[in-house]
Amino acid sequence: MRAHVLRGHPALQFARATLRLVAACVLWIATASPARAALDPALLVQLGSDDPDVRIATVRKLGASTEARAATVLQAIADDALAIANGRAVIVSGNNIVDAATGDALGAAPSGLEPLVVNNRMRGELDSALAGLRLASPDRATRLAAAKELQGSDNDGLLPLLETALAKESDPGVKAILRLAAASLGLKSSDPEQRLKAAKALAASEDPQVRQILATLLTRQKDGSYPEADERVRNAAQGSLDEINRRLRTIELGVSFFTGLSLGSVLLLAALGLAITYGLMGIINMAHGEFLMIGAYATYVVQGVFRAHFPNAFSWYVIAALPVAFLVTALIGMALERGVLRWLYGRPLETLLTTWGISLLLIQACRTIFGAQNVEVENPAWLSGGIQLAGGLVLPYNRIAILVFALAVLAAVWLVINRTRLGLFVRGVTQNRAMASCTGVPTHRVDMLTFGLGSGVAGLGGVALSQIGNVGPDLGQSYIVDSFMVVVLGGVGQLAGTVIAALGLGSIAKFLEPFSGAVLAKIFVLVMIILFIQKRPQGLFALKGRSAEA
Amino acid sequence: MTRLFTPRAWTAIFVAGLPLLVVLPALHLLVPPEHPLHVSSFWITLIGKFMCYAVVALAMDLIWGYTGILSLGQGLFFALGGYAFGMYLMRQIGHDGVYQSDLPDFMVFLDWKAFPWYWAGTGSFVIAVLKVIAVPGLIAFIFGFFAFRSRIKGVYFSIITQALTFAAMLAFFRNDMGFGGNNGFTDFKRVLGFPITAPATRTTLFVISGLYLLSALLVCRVIVTSKLGRVLTAIRDQESRLMFLGYRTLSFKLFVWTLAAVMSGIAGALYVPQVGIINPSEMSPANSIEIAIWAAVGGRGTLFGPIIGAFAVNGAKSWFTVAFPQFWLYFLGLLFVVVTLFLPRGLMGLVELLRKRTPAPPPAPEPTVPAAVAVEVKS
Numbered sequence: 027m028r029a030h031v032l033r034g035h036p037a038l039q040f041a042r043a044t045l046r047l048v049a050a051c052v053l054w055i056a057t058a059s060p061a062r063a064a065l066d067p068a069l070l071v072q073l074g075s076d077d078p079d080v081r082i083a084t085v086r087k088l089g090a091s092t093e094a095r096a097a098t099v100l101q102a103i104a105d106d107a108l109a110i111a112n113g114r115a116v117i118v119s120g121n122n123i124v125d126a127a128t129g130d131a132l133g134a135a136p137s138g139l140e141p142l143v144v145n146n147r148m149r150g151e152l153d154s155a156l157a158g159l160r161l162a163s164p165d166r167a168t169r170l171a172a173a174k175e176l177q178g179s180d181n182d183g184l185l186p187l188l189e190t191a192l193a194k195e196s197d198p199g200v201k202a203i204l205r206l207a208a209a210s211l212g213l214k215s216s217d218p219e220q221r222l223k224a225a226k227a228l229a230a231s232e233d234p235q236v237r238q239i240l241a242t243l244l245t246r247q248k249d250g251s252y253p254e255a256d257e258r259v260r261n262a263a264q265g266s267l268d269e270i271n272r273r274l275r276t277i278e279l280g281v282s283f284f285t286g287l288s289l290g291s292v293l294l295l296a297a298l299g300l301a302i303t304y305g306l307m308g309i310i311n312m313a314h315g316e317f318l319m320i321g322a323y324a325t326y327v328v329q330g331v332f333r334a335h336f337p338n339a340f341s342w343y344v345i346a347a348l349p350v351a352f353l354v355t356a357l358i359g360m361a362l363e364r365g366v367l368r369w370l371y372g373r374p375l376e377t378l379l380t381t382w383g384i385s386l387l388l389i390q391a392c393r394t395i396f397g398a399q400n401v402e403v404e405n406p407a408w409l410s411g412g413i414q415l416a417g418g419l420v421l422p423y424n425r426i427a428i429l430v431f432a433l434a435v436l437a438a439v440w441l442v443i444n445r446t447r448l449g450l451f452v453r454g455v456t457q458n459r460a461m462a463s464c465t466g467v468p469t470h471r472v473d474m475l476t477f478g479l480g481s482g483v484a485g486l487g488g489v490a491l492s493q494i495g496n497v498g499p500d501l502g503q504s505y506i507v508d509s510f511m512v513v514v515l516g517g518v519g520q521l522a523g524t525v526i527a528a529l530g531l532g533s534i535a536k537f538l539e540p541f542s543g544a545v546l547a548k549i550f551v552l553v554m555i556i557l558f559i560q561k562r563p564q565g566l567f568a569l570k571g572r573s574a575e576a
Numbered sequence: 577m578t579r580l581f582t583p584r585a586w587t588a589i590f591v592a593g594l595p596l597l598v599v600l601p602a603l604h605l606l607v608p609p610e611h612p613l614h615v616s617s618f619w620i621t622l623i624g625k626f627m628c629y630a631v632v633a634l635a636m637d638l639i640w641g642y643t644g645i646l647s648l649g650q651g652l653f654f655a656l657g658g659y660a661f662g663m664y665l666m667r668q669i670g671h672d673g674v675y676q677s678d679l680p681d682f683m684v685f686l687d688w689k690a691f692p693w694y695w696a697g698t699g700s701f702v703i704a705v706l707k708v709i710a711v712p713g714l715i716a717f718i719f720g721f722f723a724f725r726s727r728i729k730g731v732y733f734s735i736i737t738q739a740l741t742f743a744a745m746l747a748f749f750r751n752d753m754g755f756g757g758n759n760g761f762t763d764f765k766r767v768l769g770f771p772i773t774a775p776a777t778r779t780t781l782f783v784i785s786g787l788y789l790l791s792a793l794l795v796c797r798v799i800v801t802s803k804l805g806r807v808l809t810a811i812r813d814q815e816s817r818l819m820f821l822g823y824r825t826l827s828f829k830l831f832v833w834t835l836a837a838v839m840s841g842i843a844g845a846l847y848v849p850q851v852g853i854i855n856p857s858e859m860s861p862a863n864s865i866e867i868a869i870w871a872a873v874g875g876r877g878t879l880f881g882p883i884i885g886a887f888a889v890n891g892a893k894s895w896f897t898v899a900f901p902q903f904w905l906y907f908l909g910l911l912f913v914v915v916t917l918f919l920p921r922g923l924m925g926l927v928e929l930l931r932k933r934t935p936a937p938p939p940a941p942e943p944t945v946p947a948a949v950a951v952e953v954k955s
Contacts, residue, residue: 380912391901553743560728
C-alpha cells in the first residue's frame with residue numbers, strides 16, 4: 027500500500043511530528059474553550075466512505091467547521107488513529123477507543139480495527155485543513171506558517187475561516203499573507219463573484235508569485251480556452267496584474283536609481299580628493315588610487331587593533347578608522363608634496379610620471395608589509411544586512427551609509443574650502459599665486475596642507491571602499507582611471523562639477539548595465555567621456571575667463 | 577639636408593648594429609648548441625623583443641620627446657598591431673589546434689560556427705600586413721583628429737589616451753569580442769608556412785626586427801632634422817606662438833601622432849610571433865606608462881636615448897624578475913621618480929654631462945625659447 031510505504035519517509039515523519047506538536051496546541055485551545063459541542067456523527071462516518079471524493083469533502087467540511095472538536099478529529103486522521111467501528115467514527119488511543127464525535131470513552135478497541143487509509147491527496151487536504159485551524163493560534167510564528175501553507179491550498183471551503191482570521195489578525199506580516207492566501211483561494215472558488223473579488227484583491231499584493239498566478243489565469247491553454255472562464259474575472263485579473271507590474275517597475279526603478287547613486291557616491295569618494303589635488307592645485311597625482319588603498323589598509327589595521335584590545339567596541343572600529351585613515355594618508359601626502367612634488371610644479375607631465383612611480387612604490391611596499399593577498403575587512407554589525415523591499419529587492423546598509431558618508435565628506439570639504447581661513451588661502455593661491463604670496467599667504471605651507479587635505483579625503487574614501495569591496499594592494503589601480511574621468515568630466519577646479527559628474531556617471535553606468543552588462547557599460551561610459559571632452563574640453567563646468575587657458 | 581648623422585653617430589650605429597644583426601644570428605644558427613659561443617634561442621627571443629620595444633620607445637620619443645605630447649596609449653597601438661598580425665598567425669594554425677577545426681580553438685570553445693566578419697581576409701599575409709599598418713593608423717588618426725581639433729593637450733590628452741587604452745583593454749578582455757578574451761592569441765604554429773619555433777624562423781624574425789629598428793631610427797632622424805622636425809619641436813616649446821605665426825599645428829600633430837601609432841603597431845606585429853602570445857594585458861595602462869619611462873630613462877629629445885632606455889629598462893626587468901622579483905616594482909618606481917627629478921635628460925644627458933664636465937642645464941625642457949625663435953626666424 028502506498029500510504030504504508032510513504033509513512034516511513036523521514037520527511038513525512040518530521041512533518042507529522044510537527045503536526046502533532048501543533049495539534050497539542052490546538053487541543054489545548056480546544057479544551058480550554060468552555061463550549062464543548064459535539065460534531066455530527068453522521069458526517070464523521072463519511073470519513074470511512076469508499077469514495078475518496080466523499081472522504082475529502084468531509085475533511086474539508088471539518089476544516090471549515092468552527093467546532094473545536096474538529097481539530098482533534100483531523101489530527102487523529104493525520105496520525106492514522108481514526109477508525110470506523112460499529113458504524114461510528116472512533117479515535118484509537120493505545121488499546122482504547124473514544125468516540126470521535128463527542129470524545130466519550132468507548133472502552134477497549136475491538137480486534138482487527140483498521141485505521142483509515144490516508145493517501146497523499148488526503149494528506150494535503152488534512153494539512154491545509156489543520157493550517158486553517160492553526161490560524162487561531164496565539165503564536166505569531168505558527169499563524170504565519172499556517173497562512174503560508176494555506177496559500178498553496180485549493181480548498182475554497184476554508185475561505186470563510188480565512189476571512190474570520192483576517193478580521194481578527196493584528197500582525198501586519200501575517201495579515202498580508204492571509205490576504206494573499208484568501209485571494210488565491212478565492213481565485214479557485216467555483217463562485218465567479220468570489221473569483222472576481224479575489225482577482226481585484228490581488229492587486230494589493232507584493233508577492234512575486236502573485237504575478238505568476240494571475241498570468242496563468244490569462245494565458246490561453248492549448249485548446250484555446252482560458253483557465254478562467256469568466257471574462258469579468260479575467261479583466262479584473264488583468265487589471266490587478268498591470269497594477270502589480272506598475273508598482274514593481276516603480277520599485278525597480280527606484281532601486282536602480284539607488285544603486286546608481288551608490289556607485290556614484292563611491293566614485294565621488296574616490297574622486298573628491300583628486301578634485302582637490304588635481305582640480306584645485308593642478309597636480310596630476312597618479313598615486314591617488316594608492317591613497318585610497320592606504321585608507322583601506324588603515325581600516326584593516328584599526329580593525330585588528332580593535333579585535334585584539336577592544337573586542338567589546340568592535341562594531342565601532344569603522345568610526346575609529348576614519349581619523350586614523352585621514353591622518354595617515356594626509357601625512358604621507360604632505361611628505362610626498364614636500365619631498366617630491368614641489369620640485370615638479372609647472373611640469374605636469376613629469377609630475378604624472380613621478381607620481382606613477384610613487385604609486386608603484388606604495389603598491390610594492392603594501393605587498394611587502396601586508397602580503398600580496400587581499401586582506402579581510404569585516405562589516406560591523408550595523409553595516410550588515412539591508413532594508414528589504416518588495417519583490418525581493420534589498421537596499422544594503424553599507425551602501426546607504428556610504429551614500430550618506432560621501433555627502434558628509436563633500437559637505438566637510440566644501441566647508442573647509444569655502445568657510446575657513448585655510449580654504450581662503452587655497453582659493454587665493456589657486457587664483458593668483460604671486461599675489462597671494464605678496465599679501466603674506468605662506469604659499470608653500472598652503473600647498474602642503476592642501477595636498478594633505480586631498481590625500482586625507484582619499485584616505486576617508488579608502489575607509490568607505492573597504493566596506494564594500496576587496497582590500498588588496500591593487501585596490502587603487504581600479505579606481506584611478508575612473509577618478510580622473512570624474513574630475514576631467516566635471517571640470518577642473520569645480521567641486522560641484524565633480525559631484526554631478528560622479529553621481530551622473532554612476533547612474534548612467536548602472537542604467538546601462540541591465541542592457542549591456544557591466545563591462546560594456548563601463549566601456550561605453552569611457553567612450554562617452556572621451557567624446558564629451560572633444561566637445562567641451564574644459565569639462566561640464568568650465569572656469570570662465572583667462573584662468574581657463576592657464 | 578646635409579648629412580643624417582655625424583660620423584661618430586654612424587660609428588655607434590655600426591658598432592651596435594653589426595653584432596646585433598649579424599653576429600648574434602650567426603652565433604645562434606651556425607655555432608652548434610654545445611659550443612660555449614652558441615647564442616640560445618632564449619637570447620634571440622629576448623633581444624628580438626627588446627628591439628621591438630625600442631621602436632615603440634622611438635615612437636614615444638617622437639611624439640613626447642620632440643612634440644611634447646605624452647601619449648599613454650602607445651601600448652594600445654602596439655597591441656593592436658600585435659592582434660592584427662596575431663589573427664593571421666591564428667589562421668596559420670589551420671587544423672593543428674586542439675579541436676582540429678577550421679576555427680581557432682577559442683571560437684570552437686565559444687561554440688561559434690563561422691568567423692565573424694572582421695576576421696575576413698585574415699588568412700592572407702598581405703592583408704594581415706595592411707591591417708597591421710591600417711588599424712593602429714586609422715584609430716590613431718580618428719582619435720587624434722578629434723582630440724587635436726578640440727585643442728586637448730598636455731595632461732588632459734595623456735589622461736584621455738589612458739582612458740582609451742583602458743576601455744580597449746576592458747573590451748578585449750570580453751570573450752564576445754572574438755579576440756580570444758583573457759587568453760588572447762597563442763599556440764602559434766607557423767608564419768608564412770615556416771614553423772614558428774624553428775631557429776631559422778626565429779633568426780629571420782630577429783633580423784627583420786633589427787632592420788626595422790634601424791629603419792625606424794633613420795626615418796625618425798630624417799623627420800627630426802627636417803623642417804617638419806623643427807615645427808614639431810616648436811609645438812612642444814610654444815604651441816600658441818606657432819599658431820599665431822600661422823601654422824596649422826593640427827596637421828603636424830596628427831601626422832606625428834599617427835606615424836608613432838603605426839610604428840608601434842608594426843613593432844607589435846613583429847613582437848607577437850617572437851614571444852608567441854598576445855593578450856589584453858598588453859593594453860593595460862601600466863604598460864603604456866612604462867613605455868614613457870623607457871624614453872625618459874634613455875633621454876627624451878634624442879634618438880639613441882630611447883633605444884638605449886628600452887634596452888636598459890627591459891634588461892633590468894628581465895634580470896630583476898628572475899633574481900629579485902619582489903624588488904622590481906621598487907626599482908621601476910624609483911626609476912620614475914629619480915629620472916624625472918634628477919635626470920630629466922636621461923642617460924644621454926648623463927653621458928653628455930660626464931663628457932663635458934660642465935653643470936647640467938636647468939632641468940626644464942618645456943619652454944626652451946631658442947627653438948621657437950629659430951622657427952620664427954625661418955618662417
